[in-house]
Amino acid sequence: MVxxxxxKLSAAxxxxxxxxxxxxxxxxxxxxxxxxxxxxxxxxxxxxxVPPEQQTFAPxxxxxxxxxxxxxxxxxxxxxxxxxxxxIKENLIARIKSKIDLPKNKKLIVSVKTDRExxxxxxxxxxxQVKAAYFEVRKEYAESHFGKKVSDLTxxxxxxxxxxxxxxxxxxxxxVVKK
Amino acid sequence: MKFEKKRATTKQxxxxxxxxxxxxxxxxxxxxxxxxxxxDVMVQFKLxxxxxxxxxxxxxxxxxxxxxxxxxxxxxxxxxKVKDIKDIMYKKRVALPNVIVSLRIDKDSDMGIVxxxxxxxxxxxxxxxxxxxxxxx
Numbered sequence: 001m002v003x004x005x006x007x008k009l010s011a012a013x014x015x016x017x018x019x020x021x022x023x024x025x026x027x028x029x030x031x032x033x034x035x036x037x038x039x040x041x042x043x044x045x046x047x048x049x050v051p052p053e054q055q056t057f058a059p060x061x062x063x064x065x066x067x068x069x070x071x072x073x074x075x076x077x078x079x080x081x082x083x084x085x086x087x088i089k090e091n092l093i094a095r096i097k098s099k100i101d102l103p104k105n106k107k108l109i110v111s112v113k114t115d116r117e118x119x120x121x122x123x124x125x126x127x128x129q130v131k132a133a134y135f136e137v138r139k140e141y142a143e144s145h146f147g148k149k150v151s152d153l154t155x156x157x158x159x160x161x162x163x164x165x166x167x168x169x170x171x172x173x174x175x176v177v178k179k
Numbered sequence: 180m181k182f183e184k185k186r187a188t189t190k191q192x193x194x195x196x197x198x199x200x201x202x203x204x205x206x207x208x209x210x211x212x213x214x215x216x217x218x219d220v221m222v223q224f225k226l227x228x229x230x231x232x233x234x235x236x237x238x239x240x241x242x243x244x245x246x247x248x249x250x251x252x253x254x255x256x257x258x259x260k261v262k263d264i265k266d267i268m269y270k271k272r273v274a275l276p277n278v279i280v281s282l283r284i285d286k287d288s289d290m291g292i293v294x295x296x297x298x299x300x301x302x303x304x305x306x307x308x309x310x311x312x313x314x315x316x
Binding site: 016017019020022023024026027030031034039040041042043044045046047048049114115116117118119120121123124125127128129131132134135171 | 195196198199202203205206209210213227229230231232233234235238241279281282284285286287288289290291293294297298300301302304306307308309310311312313314
């Protein structure tokens, strides 16, 4: 009798050599289609919109106010005195510091007002100076009172810091342009 | 007499079996750590530079408005007019109550257009804004 030879089974294999290529393709797709860059910038909270008819004039004492005016030629006025943009920081730091221990309704308000033709870059430079002044004062306060960097503060300490040195930047109401 | 070359009998291969796993791990890392680019930017702009800038931690809250050097405004995927901003942003604000509007404005723009956009945003009650800027060295 003829012996029926059993066919030897070869090991079943899925070809995996191209798997790496496929995965690399996927990886490339995601690399191209995604963004890694973090958005950085100067944060601000706009005031609530009030229709022009309902606007009321709230008197603010001169002492509280730091009015920053930038005209279309790039001249900057801080409290009616002409000033160069890099000097804004120094000027404001002293004023912010003098108001640390005052109650909440007596803190400094920085009001920024520009012409319609003012260059946007100038406005950002000025705003940057204002922010830098506040950050500097906050940093000093954090170091002298808590002995820490601002980024290492706990929530309660951060709240105290925010209460003591609130950043109040007011964007002046644009004047109605006559058409 | 036959000479046999002395040669190691082991296979000379780099094991590639784990390669897909490594790549998939890389892939997963990128998928988790990034967000998909949602829109094509159609306007050209150069951001201003500043020193006292902050990072926005939560990227999903951000909604962008671009203003190019030619004064065109882009919101989402479209070029829009100033007076359209209010309605679009109001809808966004309803869907996402604490939306942050990031203004990516060309540094040579005039303040007029910036003020107009801000007024529209105030009307739409989107009051948290961010002037996008790059870090000055």
